[in-house]
Amino acid sequence: MSRAGRRRSRAGAAVVVQLWVTLSCLSTVAEAQLSGVLDDCLCDIESIDNFNTYKIFPKIQKLLERDYFRYYKVNLMRPCPFWAEDGQCSIKDCHVEPCPESKVPMGIKAGSSNKYSKAANHSKEIEDCEQANKLGAVNSTLSNQSKEAFIDWARYDDSQDHFCELDDERSPAAQYVDLLLNPERYTGYKGPSAWRVWNSIYEENCFKPRSVYRPLNPLAPSRGKDDGESFYKWLEGLCLEKRVFYKLISGLHASINLHLSAKYLLEETWGKPSWGPNIKEFKRRFDPVETKGEGPRRLKNLYFLYLIELRALSKVAPYFERSIVDLYTGNVEEDAETKTLLLEIFQDTKSFPMHFDEKSMFAGNQKEAKSLKEELRLHFKNISRIMDCVGCDKCRLWGKLQTQGLGTALKILFSEKEIQNLPENSPSKGFQLTRQEIVALLNAFGRLSTSVIELQNFKVLLKHNR
Numbered sequence: 523m524s525r526a527g528r529r530r531s532r533a534g535a536a537v538v539v540q541l542w543v544t545l546s547c548l549s550t551v552a553e554a555q556l557s558g559v560l561d562d563c564l565c566d567i568e569s570i571d572n573f574n575t576y577k578i579f580p581k582i583q584k585l586l587e588r589d590y591f592r593y594y595k596v597n598l599m600r601p602c603p604f605w606a607e608d609g610q611c612s613i614k615d616c617h618v619e620p621c622p623e624s625k626v627p628m629g630i631k632a633g634s635s636n637k638y639s640k641a642a643n644h645s646k647e648i649e650d651c652e653q654a655n656k657l658g659a660v661n662s663t664l665s666n667q668s669k670e671a672f673i674d675w676a677r678y679d680d681s682q683d684h685f686c687e688l689d690d691e692r693s694p695a696a697q698y699v700d701l702l703l704n705p706e707r708y709t710g711y712k713g714p715s716a717w718r719v720w721n722s723i724y725e726e727n728c729f730k731p732r733s734v735y736r737p738l739n740p741l742a743p744s745r746g747k748d749d750g751e752s753f754y755k756w757l758e759g760l761c762l763e764k765r766v767f768y769k770l771i772s773g774l775h776a777s778i779n780l781h782l783s784a785k786y787l788l789e790e791t792w793g794k795p796s797w798g799p800n801i802k803e804f805k806r807r808f809d810p811v812e813t814k815g816e817g818p819r820r821l822k823n824l825y826f827l828y829l830i831e832l833r834a835l836s837k838v839a840p841y842f843e844r845s846i847v848d849l850y851t852g853n854v855e856e857d858a859e860t861k862t863l864l865l866e867i868f869q870d871t872k873s874f875p876m877h878f879d880e881k882s883m884f885a886g887n888q889k890e891a892k893s894l895k896e897e898l899r900l901h902f903k904n905i906s907r908i909m910d911c912v913g914c915d916k917c918r919l920w921g922k923l924q925t926q927g928l929g930t931a932l933k934i935l936f937s938e939k940e941i942q943n944l945p946e947n948s949p950s951k952g953f954q955l956t957r958q959e960i961v962a963l964l965n966a967f968g969r970l971s972t973s974v975i976e977l978q979n980f981k982v983l984l985k986h987n988r
Contacts, residue, residue: 563826563878581867588856617915737753841941843868926959927965
């Protein structure tokens, strides 16, 4: 080889070495940004990773395969209340296959939305009968208009502790969906229609003034060299409650994006799709360089959301530990096994040593705290309504379920007194969960648990890819 050739060879080798060092540094920077203690709590990411991997993930996956948790009743036909939706998926896998009635266990079909046990079914029938007799006794003095008003009042009372707009399970448009046969994954739903959904959530429901621009918002005007510092300066100036609210929404968004990156349509041969992790898609959404530092912040919010829902599960355990609750499907043996597994998970959640302290929220003036709590509840309820504007059926299904799961978690965290005063052998008037809420709560947390695992998998893939 000539001297010039040797020089070119050495120069080429130097470029390769420099590129390797640069990529290594980028990976190290990414890992450094996604480690340590989370803001607004005293928990570190590494503890969550270990706890989720060895305690939660194996059991929650097993639980969600049970009949009680795999069938979810949802209305995907509800019109968008805010705009005419015109977005469509680009591939057929966006379609949701409803479950034939014959496949749904009889115990699930027979129960109304709040019948979660055989005993509850029986007591509810007695209660309905007694209520009918009482109404019958005064029917002669009630006009039809008054009776309708009573029904509306009852519905209003029932909705006061809900953070979500619940689907009416009695609607002819509501159908059971087998969640195992309709997994959350990439559907090709993107562009202006998808941006409008998230833009409406962030811009109109996260307490942000229009003069403050979110980083990487495709619908916002260019801000020059501002990489989001003005946004985070504004965010830090918010009260804890509103800051937490934003982090929960951002964490949910990050979790959904992780699922889409991990279950991406890689190729389709002879009509058979191949799904798997797409490193390029993951980096586009979360790489610190490609997202100007925004990706790691979003992933930290995912961990924060995990902590919130983990805390809710630990707080709601007494509700399910009562003998009256047996997760009724009609299969006595399986129902008992399902409840045993669920209670094991609750015990694990209680053992976590670094829970988020919800008492730090709404701790000031009682009147102001009550007003702020109601403001947050109504904002979140509005977000649940926006989920009916998602133009892709499968995205809408999982968006509605995960939003309802988070809403149920918030309902639990702000109902501590009611949960502490639950009667052992009779339904509670103060705190109640419908089957729809229970299924959403556990499946939503299962999605977060999966996200944490998928994030660890992507870290390994990125190291190998270097």
